[in-house]
Amino acid sequence: MTGDEQGGDSGGFAVPDAPSRPGEKSHFEPWTYTPEDLSQPDPKTCTAEDTADHSEGLIRVLDDDGVASGEWNPNLSADELSLGLEQMCRLRIFDDRMMKMQRTGKLSFYMRSLGEEAIAISQTMALQNHDWLFPTYRQPGCQFVRGRSMVSMINHCIGNVEDNVKGRQMPVHYTYKDGHYISVSSPVGTQFSQAVGVAMASAYKGEDQATITWIGDGASAEGDYHYAVNFASVFKPPVILCVVNNQWAISTHKNFASGGENFATRALPYGIPSLRVDGNDFLALYSVTQWARKRAAAGLGATHIEILTYRTGAHSSSDDASRYRPADEHEYWPGGDPIERLKNHLILNGDWSEEQHSELEQRLDEEVVAAYKEAVTHGDLANGPWPPASTIFTEVYEEVPWHIQEQREELGK
Amino acid sequence: MTEMNMIQSLNSALDNLLESDPNVLIFGEDVGYFGGVFRVTDGLQEKHGSKRVFDTPLAEGGIAAIAFGMGLNGLRPVMEIQFADYIFPAYDQIVNEMAKLRHRSGGEFSTPVTIRTPAGGGIKGGHHHSQSPESQFTHTPGIKVVYCSNPYNAKGLLISAIECNDPVVFFEPKRCYRGPFYGDPHNVPTWKGHEYSEVPEEHYSIPLGEANLTMEGDKCTVIAWGAMVHVAEQGIKDSGISCDLIDLQSLVPWDRDAVVNSVKKTGRCVIVHEAPKTSGFGAEMSASVQERCFYHLESPIERVTGWDTPFPHSTEWDYLPSPQRIAEAIKRTQED
Ligand SMILES: Cc1ncc(C[n+]2csc(CCOP(=O)(O)OP(=O)(O)O)c2C)c(N)n1
Ligand SMILES: [Mg+2]
Numbered sequence: 001m002t003g004d005e006q007g008g009d010s011g012g013f014a015v016p017d018a019p020s021r022p023g024e025k026s027h028f029e030p031w032t033y034t035p036e037d038l039s040q041p042d043p044k045t046c047t048a049e050d051t052a053d054h055s056e057g058l059i060r061v062l063d064d065d066g067v068a069s070g071e072w073n074p075n076l077s078a079d080e081l082s083l084g085l086e087q088m089c090r091l092r093i094f095d096d097r098m099m100k101m102q103r104t105g106k107l108s109f110y111m112r113s114l115g116e117e118a119i120a121i122s123q124t125m126a127l128q129n130h131d132w133l134f135p136t137y138r139q140p141g142c143q144f145v146r147g148r149s150m151v152s153m154i155n156h157c158i159g160n161v162e163d164n165v166k167g168r169q170m171p172v173h174y175t176y177k178d179g180h181y182i183s184v185s186s187p188v189g190t191q192f193s194q195a196v197g198v199a200m201a202s203a204y205k206g207e208d209q210a211t212i213t214w215i216g217d218g219a220s221a222e223g224d225y226h227y228a229v230n231f232a233s234v235f236k237p238p239v240i241l242c243v244v245n246n247q248w249a250i251s252t253h254k255n256f257a258s259g260g261e262n263f264a265t266r267a268l269p270y271g272i273p274s275l276r277v278d279g280n281d282f283l284a285l286y287s288v289t290q291w292a293r294k295r296a297a298a299g300l301g302a303t304h305i306e307i308l309t310y311r312t313g314a315h316s317s318s319d320d321a322s323r324y325r326p327a328d329e330h331e332y333w334p335g336g337d338p339i340e341r342l343k344n345h346l347i348l349n350g351d352w353s354e355e356q357h358s359e360l361e362q363r364l365d366e367e368v369v370a371a372y373k374e375a376v377t378h379g380d381l382a383n384g385p386w387p388p389a390s391t392i393f394t395e396v397y398e399e400v401p402w403h404i405q406e407q408r409e410e411l412g413k
Numbered sequence: 414m415t416e417m418n419m420i421q422s423l424n425s426a427l428d429n430l431l432e433s434d435p436n437v438l439i440f441g442e443d444v445g446y447f448g449g450v451f452r453v454t455d456g457l458q459e460k461h462g463s464k465r466v467f468d469t470p471l472a473e474g475g476i477a478a479i480a481f482g483m484g485l486n487g488l489r490p491v492m493e494i495q496f497a498d499y500i501f502p503a504y505d506q507i508v509n510e511m512a513k514l515r516h517r518s519g520g521e522f523s524t525p526v527t528i529r530t531p532a533g534g535g536i537k538g539g540h541h542h543s544q545s546p547e548s549q550f551t552h553t554p555g556i557k558v559v560y561c562s563n564p565y566n567a568k569g570l571l572i573s574a575i576e577c578n579d580p581v582v583f584f585e586p587k588r589c590y591r592g593p594f595y596g597d598p599h600n601v602p603t604w605k606g607h608e609y610s611e612v613p614e615e616h617y618s619i620p621l622g623e624a625n626l627t628m629e630g631d632k633c634t635v636i637a638w639g640a641m642v643h644v645a646e647q648g649i650k651d652s653g654i655s656c657d658l659i660d661l662q663s664l665v666p667w668d669r670d671a672v673v674n675s676v677k678k679t680g681r682c683v684i685v686h687e688a689p690k691t692s693g694f695g696a697e698m699s700a701s702v703q704e705r706c707f708y709h710l711e712s713p714i715e716r717v718t719g720w721d722t723p724f725p726h727s728t729e730w731d732y733l734p735s736p737q738r739i740a741e742a743i744k745r746t747q748e749d
Binding site: 166185319 | 467502731
């Protein structure tokens with residue numbers, strides 16, 4: 001702590017700081033958590049108190065050597081695991097390409113999922129296809145799992161004539177209704193409490209449909225986080241409330257999001273079972289999500305999950321993270337890299353090899369390049385063609401009222 | 414005098430007041446160590462310490478609430494809302510609380526909070542990094558509303574806002590942080606050499622409630638604020654018509670005399686703002702000009718504004734008032 005603590009020389013209130021800043025040595029407390037630490041309670045009878053250890057500790061399946069074990073092992077087939085690996089690689093390679101395109105002005109802005117690929121991919125794979133996904137900008141990977149075409153995603157990011165949201169939103173603010181993936185909105189946190197309402201509607205209609213939503217460690221300071229947890233504790237709808245604690249909110253360390261160390265235990269006094277999971281462990285993520293889904297299906301209400309991970313890249317294409325944290329901090333993250341970990345696990349099991357992995361990366365890179373080439377044939381942000389200006393005026397209301405019609409005629413486009 | 418861009422001049426205002434008034438505290442999301450996502454508070458934490466310039470939890474409602482409390486208890490808080498679009502979680506604290514404290518307590522309490530916030534379009538920010546919500550605050554009695562447009566008035570107005578004992582919402586046109594914006598996205602000038610980039614290092618203030626006549630003419634009065642001041646300047650040049658250009662600077666209270674006197678002289682009036690037209694502050698001004706200048710008006714008052722729609726991403730140049738739309742409006746006012 002380099003911040004001024006309460007009762008220090010100058011008195012006053014406490015102002016925290018990050019554990020290390022540029023020029024200082026990166027540091028994380030080493031993890032002592034192992035896959036054997038925590039039992040898996042019966043989802044049908046589990047109470048909030050029964051998850052006290054699970055919210056204090058850390059649910060892991062893969063150990064540091066890539067061996068899977070423990071009660072939380074979802075025992076997925078080699079095919080399922082290699083599909084998960086492929087989707088994570090697809091997302092990373094896609095992100096890389098988009099970031100490059102942003103640097104050349106083809107996109108106005110971009111945000112990567114770097115280091116957090118397992119979250120969207122594994123959790124979406126663990127759910128039913130008709131379950132609602134209520135993401136932030138850091139879970140675009142869900143769409144690959146739900147089968148969205150990459151060309152369509154790029155069309156959105158480059159705001160061309162084929163963008164399904166008609167150039168209205170910034171890149172990465174995807175909408176994909178066919179995949180039950182709800183439009184990303186920039187104001188952080190709003191989705192979290194909205195998801196509770198979506199889940200209440202599913203319950204009201206008597207449908208076996210769960211809603212999963214994510215919020216960042218930073219945004220969990222917003223009122224919306226607290227509304228969500230409280231309303232979910234009262235109405236007990238089938239919702240899975242995930243806090244993605246990736247240590248940073250732009251330049252603000254998670255020490256500012258809460259004075260406590262732990263995000264998972266927050267839900268316990270509300271009577272909501274809560275788990276803390278290694279966010280770079282594909283298998284553990286899959287397993288906790290499946291467990292929460294079983295509670296939802298049984299009508300037992302919400303599950304709260306803290307996903308412990310690290311934001312390896314900068315916040316977005318607009319910032320340089322080395323101005324506020326050590327440039328190498330990610331190398332010290334005790335949870336390692338989600339792709340490397342699953343890959344090592346598959347290799348260890350004899351289900352994968354370095355050669356296969358390079359071939360996969362090669363194939364995915366070609367896939368992304370081909371998708372990009374196809375998307376730009378419909379225009380890009382730098383050169384157009386863009387959606388017609390008339391799209392400014394439509395879909396503000398169900399029908400265009402007279403005053404907006406007049407303004408459209410005034411623009412004359 | 415030193416040549417500064419708007420980021421530097423705002424930073425200089427904050428630095429002056431941190432020096433001179435120990436009760437000034439600065440806080441918000443990413444304003445501390447990093448110095449703000451637009452760099453306006455760069456270096457201030459290092460210089461003045463993390464007790465006076467600090468990051469907060471990401472919760473605008475909470476930021477405004479602690480500002481309210483600090484101001485009530487003798488401090489002079491300057492809070493930042495990272496984008497004006499994110500002021501709405503704080504709206505209750507501002508509109509129902511800060512705005513009414515003095516009145517509701519019979520004058521016994523007040524809270525001198527300054528809310529700095531980057532606003533407006535032109536940076537491909539889409540729906541939620543582009544809005545210009547000034548009229549959501551001009552419609553709230555008890556709040557002063559300021560909108561700077563250049564490095565010189567940014568500093569002078571910010572100092573007045575912070576020294577003001579009423580709560581002030583202070584809008585900064587983010588498109589103009591590094592240079593004026595003349596409505597052409599391909600022309601990206603810096604503030605270098607601009608008459609309003611010469612800024613004193615030391616403390617000075619521009620009174621709230623005073624407009625600035627930035628161009629003088631006799632055929633039409635054009636009124637604008639924020640980034641639109643520069644777009645209007647271009648529109649006037651393109652129209653070839655001799656106009657007064659009034660940079661309003663303060664919206665509440667606004668300089669009605671300056672506007673009325675100019676319109677009485679020119680007989681014509683064009684109001685420009687980038688926020689939507691319906692219930693925009695232009696509507697208020699237009700009504701007041703009509704009340705005060707009815708017998709002097711030679712043609713209907715024109716409003717050139719953003720459309721009554723959310724702010725778009727790809728097509729933002731079709732949304733923002735352009736020099737061309739402004740020039741056409743000026744010309745319409747000249748028709749018999
Ligand atoms: C209401 C609101 N306030 C501020 C912002 C600006 N902003 C965008 S992302 C961000 C940080 C979010 O951090 P976190 O919630 O931890 O998510 P992460 O980016 O780490 O995934 C901020 C402050 C915003 N988008 N919405
Ligand atoms: Mg975060």
